[in-house]
Amino acid sequence: MQADVAIIGAGPAGLAAAAHLGLMGVKNIVVLEREPEPGGIPRHCGHSPFGMREFRRVLGGAAYARRLATRAEAAGARIHCNTTVIALHPGPELDLTGPGGAERLSARVVLLATGTRESSRVQRMIGGQKPGGILTTGALQGMVHLNHQRPFRRPVILGTELVSFSALLTCRQAGIRPVAMIEPGARVVARAGAAVLPLLLGVPVMRETRITEILGRDRVEGVVIDGPGGPREIAADGVLLTGAFRSEATLMAAAGMTLDPRTTGPEIDVFGRLAEPGYFAAGNLLRPVETAGMCWASGRRVADAIAVHLTGGLPCPAQGLSLRIDAPAIRYALPQILFPAGPGFHKSIQLRVSRPVSGELRLSQGGGLIARQPIRALPERRITLPIPRKLGEGPLSLDIEEDA
Amino acid sequence: MAQGVFDVAVVGAGVVGCAIARRFAIDGARVLILERAHDVLDGASKGNSAILHTGFDAPEGSLELDCIRAGYAEYREIHARMNLPLDPCGALVLAWAEEQQAALPGLMVQAAANGVGDVEMLDRAALLALEPQLAPDVRAGFRVPGEALIDPWSAAHAYLYQAIQHGAELLLRAELLTAERQADRWRLHTSAGSIEAGLVVNAAGLWGDHVERILTGESWFQIRPRKGQFILYDKPAAALAGHILLPVPTKLTKGVVVCRTIFGNLLVGPTAEEQEDREDASVVPATLEALRQTGETILPALAGQEVTAFYAGLRPASEEKAYRIRADLERGLVTVGGIRSTGLSAALGIAQHVARLAGRAPGVARDWPEMPVLAQDGARDWQAPGNGGIVCHCELVTRREIAAALEGPAPAQSLAGLKRRTRVTMGRCQGFYCSAELARLTEGRFTQPILAGAVDHAG
Ligand SMILES: Cc1cc2nc3c(=O)[nH]c(=O)nc-3n(C[C@H](O)[C@H](O)[C@H](O)COP(=O)(O)OP(=O)(O)OC[C@H]3O[C@@H](n4cnc5c(N)ncnc54)[C@H](O)[C@@H]3O)c2cc1C
Numbered sequence A: 001m002q003a004d005v006a007i008i009g010a011g012p013a014g015l016a017a018a019a020h021l022g023l024m025g026v027k028n029i030v031v032l033e034r035e036p037e038p039g040g041i042p043r044h045c046g047h048s049p050f051g052m053r054e055f056r057r058v059l060g061g062a063a064y065a066r067r068l069a070t071r072a073e074a075a076g077a078r079i080h081c082n083t084t085v086i087a088l089h090p091g092p093e094l095d096l097t098g099p100g101g102a103e104r105l106s107a108r109v110v111l112l113a114t115g116t117r118e119s120s121r122v123q124r125m126i127g128g129q130k131p132g133g134i135l136t137t138g139a140l141q142g143m144v145h146l147n148h149q150r151p152f153r154r155p156v157i158l159g160t161e162l163v164s165f166s167a168l169l170t171c172r173q174a175g176i177r178p179v180a181m182i183e184p185g186a187r188v189v190a191r192a193g194a195a196v197l198p199l200l201l202g203v204p205v206m207r208e209t210r211i212t213e214i215l216g217r218d219r220v221e222g223v224v225i226d227g228p229g230g231p232r233e234i235a236a237d238g239v240l241l242t243g244a245f246r247s248e249a250t251l252m253a254a255a256g257m258t259l260d261p262r263t264t265g266p267e268i269d270v271f272g273r274l275a276e277p278g279y280f281a282a283g284n285l286l287r288p289v290e291t292a293g294m295c296w297a298s299g300r301r302v303a304d305a306i307a308v309h310l311t312g313g314l315p316c317p318a319q320g321l322s323l324r325i326d327a328p329a330i331r332y333a334l335p336q337i338l339f340p341a342g343p344g345f346h347k348s349i350q351l352r353v354s355r356p357v358s359g360e361l362r363l364s365q366g367g368g369l370i371a372r373q374p375i376r377a378l379p380e381r382r383i384t385l386p387i388p389r390k391l392g393e394g395p396l397s398l399d400i401e402e403d404a
Numbered sequence B: 001m002a003q004g005v006f007d008v009a010v011v012g013a014g015v016v017g018c019a020i021a022r023r024f025a026i027d028g029a030r031v032l033i034l035e036r037a038h039d040v041l042d043g044a045s046k047g048n049s050a051i052l053h054t055g056f057d058a059p060e061g062s063l064e065l066d067c068i069r070a071g072y073a074e075y076r077e078i079h080a081r082m083n084l085p086l087d088p089c090g091a092l093v094l095a096w097a098e099e100q101q102a103a104l105p106g107l108m109v110q111a112a113a114n115g116v117g118d119v120e121m122l123d124r125a126a127l128l129a130l131e132p133q134l135a136p137d138v139r140a141g142f143r144v145p146g147e148a149l150i151d152p153w154s155a156a157h158a159y160l161y162q163a164i165q166h167g168a169e170l171l172l173r174a175e176l177l178t179a180e181r182q183a184d185r186w187r188l189h190t191s192a193g194s195i196e197a198g199l200v201v202n203a204a205g206l207w208g209d210h211v212e213r214i215l216t217g218e219s220w221f222q223i224r225p226r227k228g229q230f231i232l233y234d235k236p237a238a239a240l241a242g243h244i245l246l247p248v249p250t251k252l253t254k255g256v257v258v259c260r261t262i263f264g265n266l267l268v269g270p271t272a273e274e275q276e277d278r279e280d281a282s283v284v285p286a287t288l289e290a291l292r293q294t295g296e297t298i299l300p301a302l303a304g305q306e307v308t309a310f311y312a313g314l315r316p317a318s319e320e321k322a323y324r325i326r327a328d329l330e331r332g333l334v335t336v337g338g339i340r341s342t343g344l345s346a347a348l349g350i351a352q353h354v355a356r357l358a359g360r361a362p363g364v365a366r367d368w369p370e371m372p373v374l375a376q377d378g379a380r381d382w383q384a385p386g387n388g389g390i391v392c393h394c395e396l397v398t399r400r401e402i403a404a405a406l407e408g409p410a411p412a413q414s415l416a417g418l419k420r421r422t423r424v425t426m427g428r429c430q431g432f433y434c435s436a437e438l439a440r441l442t443e444g445r446f447t448q449p450i451l452a453g454a455v456d457h458a459g
């Protein structure tokens, strides 16, 4: 198979890029999707709101996913479902396997838009036995919204991110009554609006509490938690692990591409390019984790860059300047590579902090301050710092001068 | 089902029971396998290091050594006919401390005495040339070329399937509860009904002494479960070690191994922890952390590698080191107990020994099961057309492979059983992507369903 642009992943980012490229007149766009249907994560998000930015109306996840796919196809992109990309090679070339077996695809551009997943129990270092009934939100939503199944009735929920409350809603829809929400940190992570949900639904939220052990041989029978009151057992028939997102960057790791340990995703420049010639990336693969609308916008941005790239118009990657992070409170920042000519299609640096901070965010180059802005932020807030119109030469550093 | 008098009833479908059932069935006996769990391989055989041992460090002159040697030879002879993998990577026995180095010559003499004559002493430079990622302060070691990696579950399933091809019957959720010996036969009362058999083989692993008491009123050995915890690293880590790395045991690294798996991961473990409980294979974060550090002292580049899974297995050790195998033909009983930490390697050899004890003349196999190829470097189903698409994206398990595991001579009866047959959910995402699809594909198929209630449809 051959393509001008091969897009891996038919989620909001990949489909937005496909549609946008098609409208810009790029021919021969293929989208490779390993699931039986296009749409990515929203396919199994039963609830609203999706689509405000994209379609100017509020849609449920499944309807939103269908619309994105229809739009991409209407723009001329071909979506191949049940098609898994197995390996990335220079070229770019891809090994893939689909209904017809294994094959090679070569493309002028490959866009990686493989999204994000939630951390497993292993990555969270939860001890105990290995019974059935331990799920992530993604798995639960698939069971409830795609299969109309109910895996448990009285689970504990670990995490209080936005997705944790989405999980809570899914539980409610399926008649599942969580026993408690458990948060290792001192405060509920998601914004205030969502945080009243458990109160409304009568689910206790336990802060500064960890799940240390899962009990039960065949099915979950309970968990041991350790919190302000010391360790104790609570009965539950499931464990719902929510959030703690990580990039689905396996293909890149296997191909020896550089991953950013802070984002767990690939390193990109202001054009969404990777160091490997012909490779671009977009969407939640880039970092944990933004809404579907943001990923859609990121797909459009990278499509603009790809269109310019196809005509040879992007600056040479060798001119790139890496952005060093010097403040311990900055969890991640991207793009990781900037250019002397200033912003590309990523107009600003996007970052998040790992704890509440207030002070001044500073971008400097070769010791001189080139951009600054006040910052007062909690970990769940996305912060953007516009990239100056023109940068000089020399190493870039991002720092926070915190208020005393 | 299970009508008439069986020649042999094997209690326990672990790897040892499956191998014994295979041997008797091929030899022409009418065999019944009783297993109390929902699916086979649910006891000691569910988690181990998956090494096919040569026996180089087994106790000299022991029955264990004989069984390992015979089992090793038979596996090598038959594996290709059943599509079972074998990675002949060899092992390096390694010394970092002086105390460890001092033990090397003795271990080499023991290897030679055990019939493993092809071991070779290596100095630091030679070791680092073979394994560039080894911690460079390694002092010396020796290579055991015959040590190999296998698929611990496919092997046992193959023995079981071949037994069934030769007429054996498998009874699941059939816990042996009580038994009477009447003249020349046993009446065995199980949770799935009563059956009759001439000979009973007790291969109940972690419950061996318990079953011995059910059969004879007493037990001549006591099971002392010994837990072994493991860390399983994601596939990129497998590039760090070619050989099985076996540090000479010390107080600190008591038998901890670093090696690849046939599925392309890298494991570090096991620990050795005595416990009372025969079922609780809990993992303990603090222990895993210590294990991780041990692994990093052997292979420093393990630091920062992604971990895919933690697991633990329980060794059916007894109060003595030796295998507890004994035949009392008068009573129609062969006991195969205490198959502690080498049962995967020895299973086929134990089966030969047990058949000899029972006085059976060796038969010749008529049929050979063709096992699915699950090894990382094998010709996997995802590469072939018509596979129905991939369901488990991390381990690249296809719809066709799952369908096959739900059919066949002993269909999977639980998610755990399906994992062992296909590898679904065993990869890095641990079920994030495929759990929902698996719940759909297996609905109504398992006696132990994925969902809490068998048919539990939400509104
Ligand atoms: C459980 C969960 C719930 C969420 N809920 C919400 C919500 O309610 N609202 C919201 O706005 N956001 C939600 N999100 C965030 C979600 O990540 C974004 O909404 C959005 O889906 C990200 O878009 P994407 O295109 O980057 O990736 P995805 O939507 O994740 O799409 C990636 C696609 O790539 C495919 N793919 C991956 N690897 C391969 C490969 N090797 N070969 C072929 N195809 C491949 C995947 O199958 C998938 O379809 C949720 C995320 C999760 C995990």
Ligand SMILES: Cc1cc2nc3c(=O)[nH]c(=O)nc-3n(C[C@H](O)[C@H](O)[C@H](O)COP(=O)(O)OP(=O)(O)OC[C@H]3O[C@@H](n4cnc5c(N)ncnc54)[C@H](O)[C@@H]3O)c2cc1C
Pocket: B011, B012, B013, B014, B015, B016, B017, B034, B035, B036, B037, B040, B041, B042, B043, B044, B045, B046, B047, B048, B049, B050, B051, B052, B053, B174, B175, B176, B177, B203, B204, B205, B206, B207, B208, B211, B226, B227, B228, B229, B270, B312, B313, B314, B315, B316, B339, B340, B341, B342, B343, B344, B345, B346
């Ligand atoms: C951590 C660890 C690492 C190991 N590494 C290796 C290795 O690298 N190489 C190697 O060769 N070996 C290894 N081993 C050893 C090997 O796994 C064991 O020797 C082997 O699995 C023992 O199998 P078994 O069939 O005797 O017991 P089990 O697998 O325990 O089988 C016994 C079966 O009997 C059933 N049962 C019990 N009671 C009843 C009853 N009343 N009625 C009916 N059924 C009953 C149980 O449910 C069980 O399925 C390792 C073991 C461990 C734990």
